Structures are given as C-alpha cells and as structure tokens.
Amino acid sequence: MTPALNIINVNKNFDGTIALDDFSLEVPRNSITGIIGPNGAGKTTLFNVITGFLPLDSGKITFNDKNVARMPSYQIMRLGVARTFQQLRLITRMTVQDNILLSFQNQAGEHLKNTFFFPGRVKEEEKRNEEKATELLSFMGIEDKASDLVEDLSYGQQKMVSLACCLASGADLLLLDEPVAGINPETIDNILSVIAKLPEGGKTVVLIEHNMDAVMQVCHTVVFMDEGKKIVEGVPESVRNDPAVLKAYLE
Numbered sequence: 655m656t657p658a659l660n661i662i663n664v665n666k667n668f669d670g671t672i673a674l675d676d677f678s679l680e681v682p683r684n685s686i687t688g689i690i691g692p693n694g695a696g697k698t699t700l701f702n703v704i705t706g707f708l709p710l711d712s713g714k715i716t717f718n719d720k721n722v723a724r725m726p727s728y729q730i731m732r733l734g735v736a737r738t739f740q741q742l743r744l745i746t747r748m749t750v751q752d753n754i755l756l757s758f759q760n761q762a763g764e765h766l767k768n769t770f771f772f773p774g775r776v777k778e779e780e781k782r783n784e785e786k787a788t789e790l791l792s793f794m795g796i797e798d799k800a801s802d803l804v805e806d807l808s809y810g811q812q813k814m815v816s817l818a819c820c821l822a823s824g825a826d827l828l829l830l831d832e833p834v835a836g837i838n839p840e841t842i843d844n845i846l847s848v849i850a851k852l853p854e855g856g857k858t859v860v861l862i863e864h865n866m867d868a869v870m871q872v873c874h875t876v877v878f879m880d881e882g883k884k885i886v887e888g889v890p891e892s893v894r895n896d897p898a899v900l901k902a903y904l905e
C-alpha cells in the first residue's frame with residue numbers, strides 16, 4: 655500500500671539557515687508517527703512545508719500519491735490535511751461548540767446562493783453539524799464544555815478543543831504540533847487516549863512532541879531529527895535508547 659504521506663528529499667532554508675536538510679519520511683496510513691528533536695531542529699518547518707504554509711526549496715511531498723509540494727495551502731487542506739498549532743488558533747470569545755461548527759468544511763450555509771434559495775437545506779445541514787459536533791465532543795470526553803466560552807477553559811482543555819477542530823475538518827492526515835506540551839497529567843492522558851484511537855477511525859497522525867513518555871505511549875514510529883536532518887527512525891523503544899537521542903535528551 656502506498657504511504658499516506660511521502661516526504662522525499664525535502665530541503666528548506668531561511669536566508670542560509672538550513673531548516674530541512676534532505677529530509678525524507680514515509681508515513682503509512684492509519685499510523686501515528688512522532689517527531690522529536692531539540693529546539694530549532696526543523697520540526698515545525700516540516701509541518702509548514704507539508705501544509706504549504708511555506709514553500710520548499712526542493713524535493714517532493716505526496717499525500718495519497720498526489721504531489722502537493724507546489725500547491726497552495728487551502729488546496730492541500732481541501733485534500734484532507736489538517737494541523738494544530740503551537741499557538742492555538744481558537745476564537746476564544748466563542749463557545750467550544752461554535753469553534754467546532756466553524757471547522758466543518760463545506761458548510762452549505764457558507765454559500766450565499768444556498769442561504770437564499772435552499773434555506774431548508776441549510777437548516778438541515780446546521781442540525782446535522784450540531785449533532786456531529788456533539789458526537790465529536792463526546793468522543794473527546796468534553797461534551798459538558800460545549801456551551802462554555804473557550805476563554806473560560808484551562809489551557810489543556812483549549813488544546814483538546816483545538817484537536818477537536820482539527821478532527822472536525824474531516825481530514826485524514828492530522829499534523830499535531832506539541833499536542834500535550836504545557837498541560838497537566840490528567841489532561842495529557844485524555845488527549846493521548848483520543849489520539850491513540852484515531853488510526854482505527856481511518857486517520858493518519860504525525861505529531862511533534864517533547865514529552866518523551868507521551869511519544870512512547872502513542873506512537874508506532876518515532877523520528878529523531880536535528881539540524882533539519884533525520885538522525886534516527888524506528889519503533890519508540892529503539893529510538894529512545896539510541897545513543898544520539900540519549901545524548902540530546904541528557905544535555
């Protein structure tokens with residue numbers, strides 16, 4: 655089976671600073687891949703080039719066998735790629751439910767023509783989306799927060815909402831930038847158990863995370879990168895015990 659995501663010899667520099675150095679990675683469908691590495695290793699840049707937020711200098715990236723390397727971001731998203739950000743991009747003065755509703759793609763109500771000529775269809779779609787939002791929030795165990803304003807939630811709960819928004823997009827490939835950084839152990843467990851269930855629902859996950867225990871717990875494959883290069887790739891246990899990784903984490 656072809657990989658969900660195939661990154662082939664990708665290079666990216668910023669005015670001579672090499673952020674990605676001949677980076678290659680195959681991500682199998684319905685898997686969870688963890689990207690670890692020190693600050694400045696190029697992890698976020700990797701997400702930025704996969705999603706078309708930044709152009710790459712050279713190389714190729716395919717998603718479901720389609721070359722996305724020169725595509726604009728919105729088109730890549732439309733193919734089924736979604737991401738979360740280190741800086742959560744939520745509308746904090748809106749409720750949790752409304753943030754989720756905004757994330758559903760292709761809402762009929764967004765097309766003015768439908769609003770005028772098929773108001774019934776729009777109402778139906780709204781109702782269906784509300785049900786889907788409730789279902790999603792229950793899946794994540796935060797259905798009791800649906801009508802809370804995002805600004806009233808703890809940081810950990812806000813991170814759950816940002817993950818929920820990512821799932822609401824319906825994307826098959828989810829890129830999560832530090833999904834559990836900076837939150838309490840209980841919420842970490844909740845988020846990890848949600849992430850662990852995603853592959854059986856047909857999702858492919860790539861996550862960046864400093865929390866080694868979290869990475870060990872949910873990832874099928876772990877990649878250690880440094881200075882834009884892939885240094886080690888393998889099953890979590892072997893990567894954790896790799897001398898280069900041990901050295902980086904002890905420093």
Ligand SMILES: Nc1ncnc2c1ncn2[C@@H]1O[C@H](COP(=O)(O)OP(=O)(O)O)[C@@H](O)[C@H]1O
Nearest residue numbers: 668671672673692693694695696697698699700
């Ligand atoms: N938009 C940018 N403009 C200039 N330099 C950048 C930009 N984004 C990242 N870099 C540089 O690229 C390197 C990799 O950064 P980044 O991908 O953010 O690392 P990580 O997420 O692993 O901490 C760093 O040297 C960083 O300073």
Ligand SMILES: [Mg+2]
Nearest residue numbers: 697698699740
């Ligand atoms: Mg980063």
